[in-house]
Amino acid sequence: MTTRPTNRLSLVADIGGTNTRVALAEGVRLLPDSIRRYSNAKYPGLETVLRTYIAEEGGVDCAGACVAVAGPVRDGVGIMTNLDWAMDKATLARATGAETVAILNDLQAQGHALGHLDDSVLRPIVTGPDAGPSAAKLVIGVGTGFNAAPVFETAAGRLVTPAECGHANLPIRTEAELRLCKFVETAHGFPAVEDVLSGRGLERVYAFLGAEANDPTEVAAADIMTALTNGTDPRATQAAQLFVRILGTVAGNLSLNFLPFGGVFLVGGVTRAFAPHLQTFGFAEAFRDKGRFAGFMQNFPVTVIEDDYAALTGCATHLVALSA
Structure with missing residues (x-):
């Protein structure tokens, strides 16, 4: 086992709806050999995950700890949206022994990572004009759930504001989309963006198309993507296009x-699973389909971040900023 320096490294964690990723960082740099992934279903809560990780790292003594949670953070308490877990700063300090602790929304962490990722993990989808270093940015996350966070560069440093965009109403442009809204609202009594734009949402879109064709079938999201890649199921392609x-x-x-x-x-x-299909399935056209503002929409380039650990980098970056 690698011996870690005492009271110099930071512990960073990204808690998604399905998995938790944990790593050590020196400054803004993640230590590649320290990155571990844990299945949330195997643990009763985040504190247990973090204690397990620290034990596996030989009881490493961390100077700082920052976790990103897939849910809202209020008054220093993070509550998971799609998992019955919560985390506060006192618990994080107790679990890690760190002197400096922070809790972010997962999209906030992704926002703090911008500018600290290698170009090799950036996949351009929609081109746009260059902008100055102070221009606002926007991070949109699609995974177990959906959310977004704007990123602002201010005189006091980077500001990434939290949000819960996945729980706003689905937009409706066509009769078919209205029927889709009515179909998915049975899940929670409200047709939210996340009910379509998420892993489970893709499954609902597929089920909706089956209901429309009087051929109801339930298929897991992973199997839908496999069928899309292999070209073995026309409905998978139709669901992906929608x-x-x-x-x-x-x-x-x-x-x-x-x-x-x-x-x-x-x-x-x-998002990463769909990256090869965004251009061919009309993402740019739908993105810019804003009537008289269609031309204005060309000001916004769109990029996919193909880095599963970007939120960890964002956590590390945020801790460095707190210590500055």
Whole structure:
């Protein structure tokens, strides 16, 4: 086992709806050999995950700790949206022994990572003009859930504001989309963006198309993506096309809200799975389909971040800023 220096490293964690990723960082740099992934279903809570990690790292003594949670953070308490877990600063300090602790929303962490990622993990989807270093940016995450966070460069440093965009109403442009809204609202009594734009959302889109064809079938998201790649199921392709068009519409709406001239960055496991299909399935067209503002939408480049550990980098970056 590698011996870690005492009271110099930071512990960073990204808690998603399905998995938790944990690593050690020296400054803003993640230590590659320290990155571990844990299945949330095997643990009763985040504190147990962190204690397990520290034990596996030989009882490492950390100077700082920052976790990113897939849910809202209020008054220093993070509550998971799709998992019955919560975390506060006192518990984080007790679990890690760190002197400096922070809790972020997962999209906030992704926002703090911008500018600290290698170009090799950036996949351009929609081109746009160059912008100045102070231009606003927007991070949109599609995975177990959906969310977005604007990123602002201020005189006091970077500001990444939290949000819960996945629980806003789905946009409706066509009769078919209205029927989709009515179909998915049975899940929670409300047709939210996340009910379509997420892993489970893709499954609902597929089920909706089956209901429309009087051939109801339930298929897991992973199997839908496999069938899409292999070309073995026309309905999988149809579901993916509808998913991508709605993603483009929602991303365009959010861009008009925040004016991210510095770029829109798509993150998350579902985003990465769809990356090869975004251009061919009409993401750019849906993104820019804003009537008389269609030309204005060309100001916003869109990039997919193909880095499963970007939120960890963001946590490390945030801790460095806190210590500055």
